[in-house]
Amino acid sequence: METAFWQQMVEAQVLTVPWSIDYFSVIVGVLTGALFACDRKLDIIGTVVLGLLTGYGGGIVRDLLMQDYGVYFTSHPDLILICIFICTFVFYFRGIFRHLDATVFFADALSVALFALAGASKAYSCEQGIVLSIILGGLTAVGGGAIRDICVGETPGIFQRSNFYAVAGLGGSVVYVALAAAGSPLVLAGIACVFCVVFLRYWSVYFDWKTRSEADLTPKVAKGVRVVTHKAGRVGHFAGRVVSRLGRGIVGVFLHGGDAERAIRKHKSGFILRHKDHNDDAAYDKHVVSSDDKSGFEG
Numbered sequence: 001m002e003t004a005f006w007q008q009m010v011e012a013q014v015l016t017v018p019w020s021i022d023y024f025s026v027i028v029g030v031l032t033g034a035l036f037a038c039d040r041k042l043d044i045i046g047t048v049v050l051g052l053l054t055g056y057g058g059g060i061v062r063d064l065l066m067q068d069y070g071v072y073f074t075s076h077p078d079l080i081l082i083c084i085f086i087c088t089f090v091f092y093f094r095g096i097f098r099h100l101d102a103t104v105f106f107a108d109a110l111s112v113a114l115f116a117l118a119g120a121s122k123a124y125s126c127e128q129g130i131v132l133s134i135i136l137g138g139l140t141a142v143g144g145g146a147i148r149d150i151c152v153g154e155t156p157g158i159f160q161r162s163n164f165y166a167v168a169g170l171g172g173s174v175v176y177v178a179l180a181a182a183g184s185p186l187v188l189a190g191i192a193c194v195f196c197v198v199f200l201r202y203w204s205v206y207f208d209w210k211t212r213s214e215a216d217l218t219p220k221v222a223k224g225v226r227v228v229t230h231k232a233g234r235v236g237h238f239a240g241r242v243v244s245r246l247g248r249g250i251v252g253v254f255l256h257g258g259d260a261e262r263a264i265r266k267h268k269s270g271f272i273l274r275h276k277d278h279n280d281d282a283a284y285d286k287h288v289v290s291s292d293d294k295s296g297f298e299g
Contacts, residue, residue, distance in 0.1 A: 138169045
């Protein structure tokens with residue numbers, strides 16, 4: 001019986017995720033949202049609301065964007081009751097979870113992986129295309145956490161420099177959609193998606209891989225163009241001169257564009273004003289000296 005079940009799943013064109021796995025991913029998301037609310041000193045209502053938003057937020061956004069394919073939140077009212085009970089339990093017995101950081105972290109990573117799988121598999125099975133399936137998979141994975149952060153007035157963690165979170169969700173979605181599009185069995189694609197997300201999440205923490213908050217390639221591009229321009233200018237013929245002039249223009253844009261250009265203009269304007277004030281002071285001193293000389297002569 002079990003062999004026939006797995007054979008049917010392997011040959012199916014739509015990945016059927018067992019309800020227990022769906023429930024587990026939502027429950028873990030609700031748990032992390034409730035713990036987040038307790039850390040922010042919210043009351044019982046805030047804890048329940050943030051828990052539900054964290055567990056259901058990404059899926060709700062995905063279902064609203066897809067339209068006419070059902071909303072998971074409204075399809076399982078029994079799960080909503082379970083989640084409310086979990087939020088209430090966390091609110092009144094939060095001390096139990098203070099010594100379970102490693103367990104909660106693993107459950108959270110696994111939950112993100114299952115959310116990415118749920119979002120990408122549903123979008124791909126509904127023929128949303130490769131690009132939209134990847135986007136909806138990543139959105140389902142981290143959308144609830146982003147909505148949770150916005151509700152407490154914080155910049156979502158996925159938008160800040162941090163270990164791989166959204167990157168892990170998108171990576172898992174890419175793996176699933178790529179394998180599914182290549183004709184791989186959907187069960188194997190789903191397992192690869194989950195492993196990809198969990199390993200990316202753990203490796204980013206272990207090796208301290210973080211996304212960059214600032215990246216400016218302007219100096220490097222300007223340096224490269226300057227080298228090419230210098231070499232083209234030494235050629236001497238017409239094409240070389242044209243390339244040299246174009247290169248100088250590009251370098252000028254990269255070196256003097258934006259804030260740098262405004263800073264140079266400000267510096268020049270300040271120098272002109274200081275020079276003008278210096279000339280005015282010199283003229284005034286000259287006028288005073290000449291007036292004193294004239295009055296002394298008349299005296």
